[in-house]
Amino acid sequence: MSAAPLPPKIAEWFAARGWRLRRHQAEMLEVAASGHHALLAADTGAGKTLGGFLPTLAEFAGESVPGEGLHTLYISPLKALAHDVQRNLLTPIDEIGLPIRVETRSGDTPSDRKARQRARPPHILLTTPESLSLLLSYPESAALFSTLKRVVIDEIHAFATGKRGDLLALALARISAFAPGVQRVGLSATLADPEEFRAWLAPNGRVQDVSLVIGEEGAPPEVSILLPIEERVPWSGHAATWAIPQLYEEIKAHRTTLVFCNTRFLAELIFQLLWDANEENLPIGVHHGSLSKEARRKVEGAMADGRLRALVCTASLDLGVDWGDIDLVVQMGAPKGSSRLLQRIGRANHRLDQPSRALLVPGNRFEFLEATAAMEAVEDGQRDGEEFRPxxxxxxxxxxxxxxxxxxxxxxxxxxxxxxxxxxxxxxxxxxxxxxxxxxxxxxxxxxxxxxxxxxxxxxxxxxxxxxxxxxxxxxxxxxxVDSEMLHVRFRNGRDLGKVEESFGATLRPGDTFRFAGMDLEVESLRDLDLIVKAAKKPGQIPSYMGARMPISSHLADRVRAMMVDRAGWARFPDDVREWLEMQDWRSKLPGPGQLLVESFPHSGKHYIVFHTFEGWNANQALGMLVTRRMEERGLMPLGYVANDYAVGIWSLRAVTDPAPLLSPDILNDEFIDWVQDSYMLRRAFREAAVIGGLVERQHPGKRKSGRQVTFSTDLIYDVLRKHEPDHVLIEAAWADARTRLTDVGRLADLLDRAEGQLVHVELERVSPMAVPLLTMIGRESLPSGAADDELLVEAESLAALAMRA
Structure with missing residues (x-):
């Protein structure tokens, strides 16, 4: 490839800022000049986004300036990221004096602006996969995209492997038909397997047409684990509410802190607890996907302007948002994957030459091990990610x-x-x-x-x-x-605060109070799909959400297993965690790499069997259902089961003496199929497929169907198709979802294969130390994470005393 020089205007701008053109940015210019597509894998703060846009800026800064029409399309997984990129892109455009118009297009964009964009498009359009697909549905789309020269896909790892990636892949194929010479550019800081993404990015599978550009290495992040000062690492719970006083002190000691939570419920809970501890009245905000657009934009603007000291958020701010004043990132609970952790860490400083600082706050002892595994994986440069599927x-x-x-x-x-x-x-x-x-x-x-x-x-x-x-x-x-059934939370004057799930809203009556968007609210009435509220004088419960749980990645699970049997390495653990592992080793066993530890013991007049799988919540939930059915067939009289990321426990009236037959691989054949077909899981997957496929419509002009109406419609259609057309396209699509995304069936199959040759069964006289966190969940597994942490701690200490007794 021949080197592409930086136009003088841009070179002067770099020099005025004291910047240098980084090697990977220069390579992106070279790849663009060669006509190839590009995949840029570079650390956060390395100037990835500028590297993606630099060829476009160079063309507009050259002697032959492109004319009117859409020139560059930027695809983002998040609306917030698109708006953030627009802010950061306008600065160099204005300061260099380039004749470029930049606009965003998303579900929040007014309809009149959308119509104008189709008639007179900007030079650079920032959008999401869904908005792009809708844009392609208009008759003028062929003419609109005929002038396109470049598509930049940011944070490509975040959606290429899922259904949003499928939609974008189809949209790219359509765009290439309209503009055969269009260049595709993918950007990411956390690619586990770049070759897979090169294949996804390549038109017609021509991987050789996609150049892989590796970014310059930056300063290694500084990651540490926050531990209780006087107390012990908790046995159970996920909210890590013990850390609030220490977390508040960290917020006071830093300019701006970003506090990541894995669920919307936990974000609201941690925000409220921080606010209760906020004696100095520091400006602290909350941000998640169920808040209204106005609330999210207000918080994003305050962060961009440096007016907040801390922001509690969810994955809604995981990706690429560049707020340079953040000097600390906090992860509440386990990160569940090294790539996710690295992505979140990168929100701090966002500069390649300065280390990002992050604190991990484990909610319990298993989460301490998981946090340690994630921290060491980041140090080793090992990343994980979702696998591609058809x-x-x-x-x-x-x-x-x-x-x-x-x-x-x-x-x-x-x-x-x-x-x-x-x-x-x-x-x-x-x-x-x-x-x-x-x-x-x-x-x-x-x-x-x-x-x-x-x-x-x-x-x-x-x-x-x-x-x-x-x-x-x-x-x-x-x-x-496809959101869960949602109700809009509004004041009587119409001001929209955001959404709660219909299942939660249905439990509320006039006069009931709940906390949402950082406010205490009292229910006045329920009108159609609106929950009308007013300010409350007393606190209430926090809404729970039924969003998909993030399971621990296979990579982190393997690391945790290896850490547990590395007895020499226990010296780096806190005393209480080390004692926990030592007592488990003495009382029972520790599961080595490739092994499946199964423990059985009596407790409170029942018989318990615990499978220590480390295969994630989804796989363990499915395993619990399947094994319970087998136990019923064998007359063992199971009473219930509970699952977390690390294990599944089942209690019954009769003891299991040999667990091997319960785990034979043929369980994934007829029994798995029967269970999925009879379960709510497949009906939910079918509902989503029916909505995505357009069979069932959520909205009609002037009104929107409630979630219950949609569910009722899809259930009727599902029953008809299952009886008369079991090979229907949507049933096939629902099965694909149920077998992969909803149950992690691949991990389940690996687990059963491991059980055939590496099952270790230990019969105990009482609960083991490793089983304590699981047993404390019994009766509370339907509660949102963190809702009963105090009760969990009391029960955990009682069980722990029993388990740790010599």
Missing amino acids: GSLDVLAQHVMACACAGPFDEAALLEEVRSAHSYAWLDAERWTRVLDFVATGGYSLRAYDRFRRIVRSPDGLWRLTHPEHAARHRMNAGII
Whole structure:
């Protein structure tokens, strides 16, 4: 590749700021000049985003300035990131004096601005995968994208492996049909396997057309674990509320602190506890995805302006947000993965030459081990991530409908275009025909109903919409993120505070109080899908959310297992954690690499069996269901089970003397299929597939269906299809979800394989130290994390005294 010089205007701007062009930024210019696509893997603070945009800025700073029309498309997984990038991109554009117009487009963008963007697009458009897909559904999309030169995909690791990645892959394939020479650029700081992402980024699977650019190494992060000053590391609980006094002191000692929580409930809880401890009235905010757009924008603006001392947040701010004044990141609870931790750490300082400082706050002893494993993985440069899987058929159906909304399409040409996307290179003619039939008629069992007839093949062989109104309905309902049933929280004057789940809102009555968005609120009434509130004088409960749990990654689980049997390494642990492991080693066993430890013991008149799997909550939840069914068949009279990331425990009236038959690999055949088909899990997966595929609409002009209405509609359709058309496209899509995302079936299969040759069964006279955290969850597993931490601590200490007794 020939070196691409930096235009004088940009070179002068770099010099005025005392900056130098980093090696990877220069390579990005070279790759752009060569016409290749690029994947840039660089540490946070290395100037990735500028590296992605630099070729565009250079073209506008050159002698031949591009004309009007869309030139560069920036795709972000988060609305907040797109707005943040716009702020940071406008600075060099203004200071260099480049003739570039930059705008954002998301679900929050006013409709009149969206219409103007289609007629007179900016030079650079910042958007999300969902908004891009909707933009492609308009008839003018071919002309709009014909001038496009570059697509920059930021934080590519965050969504390429999931359904949002499927949607984006299909959108990129369509864009390449409109603008064959468009360059694709992927950016990330945390790629576990860059080659996989090169394949995803490459058109038509031509990996050789994607250049991998590795960024300069930055200063290593400074990561430490916060431990109780006087107390012991807790046995159980996840909220780490013990740390609030110490955390408040850290906030006072730093300029700006970002406090990450793994759930929205925990974010609200930690924010409230910090506010209660806030004797100096420091400006502290809260940010998560269920708050209103106005509330989120207000907090984001305050952070950008340096007006907050601390912000408690969730994954809503995980990615790429560049607030340079942050000098401390705190992770409440276990990070669940080294890549996620590295991403969050990178929010501090956000400069390559300065170390980012982070504190990990474990909620219990297992989380201490997990935090230690994550910290050491970051030090070793080891990363983890989601695996790629075949593209989803419900997403493909949505894309086909978007193409039909844009205009008539040829079946063979669209199939070729779809197959050019890495996620759908596997698609065969039979499945393609079934997807088209579903979009056209709803499928064999539903074709008699006119409302499911959305497209039809014309005499000229092209597929067209059956009625123009289907385009408006598609744009109103399309999307990949299917929220749980939600209610809007509003004051009587209409001010929107955000959303709570319908299942929580249904428990409230007028006069009840709850805490939300940092305020105590009293319920006045429930009107349609609005929960009308007023300011309350007394505190109330914090809403819980049914969002997917983040399981511990396989990589971290392996590290934790290795740490537990590395007795020489225990010296670096706190005394109480070391004593816990020593007593477990003496009383029972410690699970070595590749082993599956199973413990059985009596307790409170029942028989318990605990499988120490370390395979994550999803896999353990599925294992508990399956093993319980087998125990029922064998007359062992199971009474219940409980699961966490590290183990699953089952209690019964009769003892298990040999656990091996309960774990034979054939459990994943008929029994797994029967369980999933009868479970709520598959119905929920079908509901999501039906919404994504467009079979069931959430919104109609002037009104929105409640979550209960959507669930009722999808349950009726599911029962019909399961009986009359079990091979329906959406049932196949739901099965794919249930077998992977919802149950981590791959990890479950690995666990069962391990059990065949490496199962270690220990029969004990009482509960073991390692089983204590699990048993304290019994009866509380339906409570939101942190809701009963005080009670958990009391019960844990009682169980611990029993387990640790010599």
